[in-house]
Amino acid sequence: MTEPSEKKTVLSVKNLTQRFDDNIVFEDVSFDVYQGEVLVIVGGSGCGKSTLLKIMIGLQKPYAGQVLYQGTDITRASDEALNEYRKNIGVLFQSGALFSSMSIKENIALPLQEYTDLDADTIDRVIRMKLGMVNLAGYENHNPSELSGGMKKRAGIARAMALDPRVLFLDELSAGLDPITAVELDDLIIKTNEALGTTMVIVTHELESIYKIAHRVLMLDKEARGMIAEGRPLELKENATDPRVRSFFLRQLPENQDEQRFYAD
Amino acid sequence: MTTPRNIDGQDGYQVSFQKENESLLISLKGEFGLKNLTAFTREIRQAVSGHAIPTLTIDFSQVKYLDSAAALAFVQMEQEAASRKTNCHLANLSEEARGIFSVIHPDVLTRRPFKPEHTGEGVVQQIGQASLSIGRDFVNFITFIGDLLSALAYTVTHPATLRGKDVLFYVQRAGVDGLPIVILIGALMGLIMAFMSYLQFKQFGANIYVPTLVSFAMIKELGPIMTAILVAGRSGSAFAAEIGTMQVNEEVDALETMGFDPVRFLAVPKVLAAVIVVPILTVYADVSGILGGLIIGVTTLDLTFKTYISQSIKTIQVFDVVTSLIKAAVFAGLISAIGCQRGFQVRAGAQDVGKFTTSAVVAAIFLIVLTDSIFAVMLYYVKRYSVFA
Numbered sequence: 001m002t003e004p005s006e007k008k009t010v011l012s013v014k015n016l017t018q019r020f021d022d023n024i025v026f027e028d029v030s031f032d033v034y035q036g037e038v039l040v041i042v043g044g045s046g047c048g049k050s051t052l053l054k055i056m057i058g059l060q061k062p063y064a065g066q067v068l069y070q071g072t073d074i075t076r077a078s079d080e081a082l083n084e085y086r087k088n089i090g091v092l093f094q095s096g097a098l099f100s101s102m103s104i105k106e107n108i109a110l111p112l113q114e115y116t117d118l119d120a121d122t123i124d125r126v127i128r129m130k131l132g133m134v135n136l137a138g139y140e141n142h143n144p145s146e147l148s149g150g151m152k153k154r155a156g157i158a159r160a161m162a163l164d165p166r167v168l169f170l171d172e173l174s175a176g177l178d179p180i181t182a183v184e185l186d187d188l189i190i191k192t193n194e195a196l197g198t199t200m201v202i203v204t205h206e207l208e209s210i211y212k213i214a215h216r217v218l219m220l221d222k223e224a225r226g227m228i229a230e231g232r233p234l235e236l237k238e239n240a241t242d243p244r245v246r247s248f249f250l251r252q253l254p255e256n257q258d259e260q261r262f263y264a265d
Numbered sequence: 266m267t268t269p270r271n272i273d274g275q276d277g278y279q280v281s282f283q284k285e286n287e288s289l290l291i292s293l294k295g296e297f298g299l300k301n302l303t304a305f306t307r308e309i310r311q312a313v314s315g316h317a318i319p320t321l322t323i324d325f326s327q328v329k330y331l332d333s334a335a336a337l338a339f340v341q342m343e344q345e346a347a348s349r350k351t352n353c354h355l356a357n358l359s360e361e362a363r364g365i366f367s368v369i370h371p372d373v374l375t376r377r378p379f380k381p382e383h384t385g386e387g388v389v390q391q392i393g394q395a396s397l398s399i400g401r402d403f404v405n406f407i408t409f410i411g412d413l414l415s416a417l418a419y420t421v422t423h424p425a426t427l428r429g430k431d432v433l434f435y436v437q438r439a440g441v442d443g444l445p446i447v448i449l450i451g452a453l454m455g456l457i458m459a460f461m462s463y464l465q466f467k468q469f470g471a472n473i474y475v476p477t478l479v480s481f482a483m484i485k486e487l488g489p490i491m492t493a494i495l496v497a498g499r500s501g502s503a504f505a506a507e508i509g510t511m512q513v514n515e516e517v518d519a520l521e522t523m524g525f526d527p528v529r530f531l532a533v534p535k536v537l538a539a540v541i542v543v544p545i546l547t548v549y550a551d552v553s554g555i556l557g558g559l560i561i562g563v564t565t566l567d568l569t570f571k572t573y574i575s576q577s578i579k580t581i582q583v584f585d586v587v588t589s590l591i592k593a594a595v596f597a598g599l600i601s602a603i604g605c606q607r608g609f610q611v612r613a614g615a616q617d618v619g620k621f622t623t624s625a626v627v628a629a630i631f632l633i634v635l636t637d638s639i640f641a642v643m644l645y646y647v648k649r650y651s652v653f654a
Contacts, residue, residue, distance in 0.1 A: 138373075
């Protein structure tokens with residue numbers, strides 16, 4: 001993918017710590033999200049990827065630290081400021097999270113009706129354009145239950161993109177999808193990023209996807225309780241010295257672990 | 266494009282018009298997006314309408330920000346101009362702007378939806394659909410009762426298959442946890458009834474009949490009905506929501522594919538638990554109702570504790586207590602059965618869970634009242650022609 005030429009910070013995560021009672025999820029995580037980039041967050045189960053994402057979209061308060069968007073710390077922002085921030089971001093949840101009682105058209109229309117002064121005809125045209133963008137033209141009157149998993153995700157992206165957000169967050173992009181649908185989604189992400197310049201923060205496990213779509217990768221680790229690597233995916237694959245990073249990118253178990261698994265009992 | 270929007274959304278823009286011979290040049294400056302789309306399109310349309318302009322050029326060279334909705338508006342202006350035979354040209358598009366325009370496919374804007382939009386049905390159609398759905402509902406319920414009875418029969422003949430822990434869990438949920446509210450409502454009902462009847466009876470000096478009325482009404486009708494309605498609201502709805510959510514999560518399908526009968530696995534423990542606890546709750550409701558009345562009796566009616574209790578006991582007949590408990594058990598069976606059946610009817614989505622949970626409570630209350638009427642008539646004749654007479 002073509003990387004954005006200039007590095008302008010959109011979101012700044014500073015010394016973020018999250019803990020629940022004595023259970024520390026991660027400590028002192030800091031990084032920047034640059035305009036126009038596709039940043040992928042990876043890590044094993046329980047390393048706090050989803051928690052980090054929830055804090056970044058304002059659904060969870062951190063124990064300590066800041067998430068800065070245009071100078072505002074959204075973790076301590078007032079409800080009004082947080083709502084303004086949310087108009088500038090889009091979120092695709094793991095299951096798509098389309099409202100099952102509404103048609104696809106009504107799902108996408110909702111943010112447009114709530115946050116803009118557009119008339120019904122213009123909203124209709126915007127919806128058609130968004131559906132065309134995600135290759136779902138003609139499906140406006142379908143209900144979410146009539147769509148396949150991949151289509152639901154694409155409709156979810158169309159809804160998340162309804163207000164042309166500056167940052168799009170995608171949780172477990174290809175979870176539960178067949179490889180072909182996953183590849184189609186990757187292509188959609190690349191196309192959207194390149195055409196609209198939308199900054200994307202993605203949580204995914206799919207290595208092929210990561211190599212294809214990511215400009216930059218952040219790796220979290222449960223044991224380390226924080227970030228253990230940051231960089232371009234191919235560089236991490238080739239140059240990483242940390243065995244945990246190497247094993248993830250080379251898709252291998254840490255040394256001797258496969259043997260141990262075989263002869264464990 | 267590259268300039269970020271301000272978080273307050275107050276983006277500035279400027280549109281200037283320059284007419285030269287037969288062409289109009291519209292120069293755009295600043296930020297164009299969803300937030301000012303209505304304003305700038307109105308401004309441009311006003312300037313363009315009513316004039317025959319052979320050539321229209323829209324200059325993007327000073328545009329700092331453009332989003333896809335704004336780009337769509339310019340595509341629409343281009344199409345409208347073409348329909349007026351005006352030669353419209355979008356000039357000086359930056360690379361970023363070209364990217365944004367590239368996501369707009371004019372053919373999808375006019376493509377017919379694969380499925381027509383859902384519109385409301387006419388009155389006749391609605392009446393027809395409602396009648397059919399009532400019919401289907403009845404068949405569904407009868408079929409479910411059949412399934413439930415055969416599952417209960419299997420459980421009776423194979424007691425080891427009964428999930429005892431589940432039964433105890435629901436006994437606690439529907440019974441023990443519901444006890445405080447049943448006692449509270451029962452006591453208040455008794456209290457209100459005693460007070461209201463006192464206001465009428467005192468005119469005839471018949472205060473002594475207040476305990477008779479309270480205990481008679483509580484044991485014969487109000488105790489079982491009130492308890493049943495409370496259980497329908499607390500537990501019938503919970504059963505429907507629980508099974509409904511399991512349906513949505515494919516847990517019921519998983520049970521079936523593992524060879525378990527979902528009715529036996531999920532409904533039988535709930536129904537058994539309800540049939541065990543509702544008669545017990547009814548006894549509590551009856552007693553607390555009588556005690557509620559006692560408070561008024563002792564404080565307002567000048568009756569002694571002993572007189573009130575002995576007057577109440579004189580009224581209570583074994584036949585009434587037994588039939589009241591049988592009634593309570595039948596209500597419990599109906600409430601839990603309808604709750605489970607509605608849960609199994611959920612197909613997909615949160616809305617379905619809500620719909621069938623509501624339906625479980627409404628149908629349960631309807632069945633309680635209907636069954637109570639049947640009991641009233643039946644018990645009259647049973648008492649008249651039986652040894653209890």
